Amino acid sequence: MEAGSNLEEQILVFYREYRPRLYRYLCSLEISSDLADEIVQETFLRLTDQLQAKQNIQTLEGWVIRVAHNLAINASRKMRREMHVAPAGRGAVEQADPAQNPEQAYLEKERLLRMKAALESLNEKQRHCFLMRAQGFHYKDIGLTLGITSQRACALVKKAALRLAAICG
Structure with missing residues (x-):
């Protein structure tokens, strides 16, 4: 017991x-x-x-x-x-923040749309690696989850981050 x-x-x-x-x-x-x-x-x-x-x-x-x-x-x-x-993420309706003026709301919506498009442009493994790393998971755990080495997970996260930075600025 x-x-x-x-x-x-x-x-x-x-x-x-x-x-x-x-x-x-x-x-x-x-x-x-x-x-x-x-x-x-x-x-x-x-x-x-x-x-x-x-x-x-x-x-x-x-x-x-x-x-x-x-x-x-x-x-x-x-x-x-x-x-x-x-698939998830397409056609979702975004709610505007009532604290923002219309121009700020529009710019924020555009930024979010660019980020979603950028994330969707990544292949599935890159997207999962990037999202898991963004949540604080270690490369070793990401690798175990996706069936890849921790070095490969690290490389995929870096590649995804570079691509997102290039697209989103």
Whole structure:
């Protein structure tokens, strides 16, 4: 019982520490906040099951990111199939900030559209690497999640950043 209780405490500590970053990453994939919450919960349920079954997990962070990433990709594909709509991010309606004057709102909207277009111009691995790094994930964890080396993840992030800087200024 004590070992089980200790495991639960370790998982709770890890959950409290890691959940915010994982949640932000999932939201950056343009899925709803409710779905992001569900994916985080499912990920940690699966982690608990794996640890209780005494499965060997080399790095908790990498495992959690990979499971959450895969769940998000599967959920996005399922939603697109069910709704028969264009991929996320296209046709979204942006709300203007009421504190801005019309010119500021227009310029901000244009900046966001350029950034979205720039992100969409990246290939899938570059986009995922860049978004994960922007959320503070380590290159090692990005590599584990996407099935690439940490050096390749670093190179993809740098390439994406250079491309975004060239497009967005």
